[in-house]
Amino acid sequence: MxxxxxxxxxxxxxxxxxxxxxxxxxxxxxxxxxxSAGFAVYGAGSAETVKLTLRIDHAxxxxxxxxxxxxxPADLVQRGTHVVLTIPHALEGEARLWLTEQFPGTHLVGAxxxxxxxxxxxxxxxxxxxxxxxGMAGTHAIGxxxxxxxxxxxxxxxxxxxxxxxxxxxxxxxxSNHNAMRRTLIRExxxxxxxNDSEVAAAYLTWRMREGASLSGALTDCLDDLDGFYxxxxxxxxxxxxxxxxxxxKPAVMAETDDYVAFGSEYRxxxxxxxxxxxxxxxxxxxxxxxxxx
Amino acid sequence: MPxxxxxxxxxxxxxxxxxxxxxxxxxTLWLVRNPGGKHAIAAGLDAPVTIEVEGPVGYYCAGxxxxxxxxxxxxxxxxxxxxxxxxxxxxKGDASQSAGATGRGGLLVIEGNASARCGISMKGIDIxxxxxxxxxxxxxxxxxxxxxxxGAGENLGDSIYEARLFVRGPVKSLGxxxxxxxxxxxxxRILKDVLARAGINGEAKPxxxxxYGSARTLYHFHVDNAGSY
Numbered sequence: 001m002x003x004x005x006x007x008x009x010x011x012x013x014x015x016x017x018x019x020x021x022x023x024x025x026x027x028x029x030x031x032x033x034x035x036s037a038g039f040a041v042y043g044a045g046s047a048e049t050v051k052l053t054l055r056i057d058h059a060x061x062x063x064x065x066x067x068x069x070x071x072x073p074a075d076l077v078q079r080g081t082h083v084v085l086t087i088p089h090a091l092e093g094e095a096r097l098w099l100t101e102q103f104p105g106t107h108l109v110g111a112x113x114x115x116x117x118x119x120x121x122x123x124x125x126x127x128x129x130x131x132x133x134x135g136m137a138g139t140h141a142i143g144x145x146x147x148x149x150x151x152x153x154x155x156x157x158x159x160x161x162x163x164x165x166x167x168x169x170x171x172x173x174x175x176s177n178h179n180a181m182r183r184t185l186i187r188e189x190x191x192x193x194x195x196n197d198s199e200v201a202a203a204y205l206t207w208r209m210r211e212g213a214s215l216s217g218a219l220t221d222c223l224d225d226l227d228g229f230y231x232x233x234x235x236x237x238x239x240x241x242x243x244x245x246x247x248x249x250k251p252a253v254m255a256e257t258d259d260y261v262a263f264g265s266e267y268r269x270x271x272x273x274x275x276x277x278x279x280x281x282x283x284x285x286x287x288x289x290x291x292x293x294x
Numbered sequence: 295m296p297x298x299x300x301x302x303x304x305x306x307x308x309x310x311x312x313x314x315x316x317x318x319x320x321x322t323l324w325l326v327r328n329p330g331g332k333h334a335i336a337a338g339l340d341a342p343v344t345i346e347v348e349g350p351v352g353y354y355c356a357g358x359x360x361x362x363x364x365x366x367x368x369x370x371x372x373x374x375x376x377x378x379x380x381x382x383x384x385x386k387g388d389a390s391q392s393a394g395a396t397g398r399g400g401l402l403v404i405e406g407n408a409s410a411r412c413g414i415s416m417k418g419i420d421i422x423x424x425x426x427x428x429x430x431x432x433x434x435x436x437x438x439x440x441x442x443x444x445g446a447g448e449n450l451g452d453s454i455y456e457a458r459l460f461v462r463g464p465v466k467s468l469g470x471x472x473x474x475x476x477x478x479x480x481x482x483r484i485l486k487d488v489l490a491r492a493g494i495n496g497e498a499k500p501x502x503x504x505x506y507g508s509a510r511t512l513y514h515f516h517v518d519n520a521g522s523y
Contacts (some may be wrong), residue, residue: 285429286448
């Protein structure tokens with residue numbers, strides 16, 4: 001099973017509603033994935049800074065330790081079990097290394113100029129509330145409700161997966177060549193946090209884009225290189241994309257208006273969106289890449 | 295008239311009440327409110343009654359329907375009217391994948407579009423779609439009529455047996471062993487009848503449609519059995 005939702009706003013005036021709409025969509029998809037949930041939100045940001053979303057023990061100690069190491073106060077926002085640490089771009093590598101050394105066991109959930117990424121075990125509605133998703137604003141968001149099949153119910157196994165700056169992917173389905181592809185990608189310098197097949201798909205896209213492919217081109221390459229069944233929804237700093245495998249095994253329905261593009265595993269996840277009754281409603285075709293960009 | 299509010303009553307309770315109906319029931323019209331895209335609404339109906347659903351339904355709505363009429367004022371999820379035996383199902387919005395899958399009889403009318411695999415393995419059902427149908431529709435279709443006022447996606451009628459596929463609009467591609475055929479006077483009469491049953495009496499004429507069916511070249515088909523379908 002698993003449920004996917006996504007919302008890409010064309011109308012910037014709707015930005016304050018992004019979180020509350022995404023939370024409602026995610027909650028409706030609870031039956032499809034009651035064991036864990038996660039979401040990425042593309043909100044405010046600056047080209048000079050990067051936001052590291054961390055799952056960290058001893059978060060209280062982070063503030064002081066950061067100030068004594070870097071000589072200025074940490075820009076920290078705690079939401080539930082996650083902390084968003086905003087740092088100057090130039091310090092990214094140094095700060096990541098420092099975190100690994102000083103706070104072992106810290107998970108870097110995602111990194112981006114605008115992307116924040118939250119995931120946790122539990123019912124989707126509870127997960128959304130725990131991180132205050134309804135209070136978040138932004139341009140686009142992607143969410144996932146998980147019914148674990150290929151690996152266990154853990155926070156690490158929850159989606160979205162992020163393997164590059166401002167990149168994230170959610171997946172409904174199952175890949176059959178992920179072990180071989182993981183080995184290929186490790187040779188190409190990609191790093192993996194889990195044994196999860198969906199993380200391989202995320203890393204594959206990161207690798208293709210690192211090699212110069214556009215978002216659309218990277219997804220087209222998936223059709224040749226990834227075996228199995230999948231519906232992917234992908235976010236980048238300014239983009240939102242959808243791809244289904246050539247047989248379109250896993251469900252997908254989309255609604256597009258002048259104000260937004262929305263994705264749901266089932267129509268009921270879209271039913272509460274403003275003016276959805278006037279939207280162009282369609283199910284993405286098999287093996288066709290759909291991309292929207294700001 | 296019984297009214298069921300699915301915000302307060304479970305689908306299981308609704309379906310149990312419907313399954314308890316007999317052929318001579320006086321409760322011939324049911325109203326279902328707040329369906330909220332829930333799955334299996336009015337599945338397994340076997341009584342000559344009408345169920346009106348006010349909103350979107352999820353998977354397998356009116357599945358296995360026998361005798362009943364189910365009208366959905368909204369969109370339908372995967373597998374609407376799957377394995378229908380008889381009766382009628384009307385979807386006022388769009389239908390998701392596998393609409394009318396394996397249906398053996400009755401009439402399924404979709405006023406909007408139907409997506410992939412519409413009429414997959416259909417075995418005698420009549421399906422009318424006023425909009426378009428998606429890829430891989432009528433895969434391994436065995437009997438019945440699929441009538442599409444719009445166009446069809448890729449691989450229409452792949453590995454088809456003996457169903458008739460009438461399509462008015464463009465067909466992106468035909469699947470293995472599916473070919474265009476001349477409409478015989480019999481085909482014409484059958485199409486006219488299905489259109490009339492779907493309440494289409496002028497907006498589309500039988501002459502506007504092209505007919506697709508089996509080339510009968512797949513190894514497991516023997517032409518001597520053609521009369522059995």
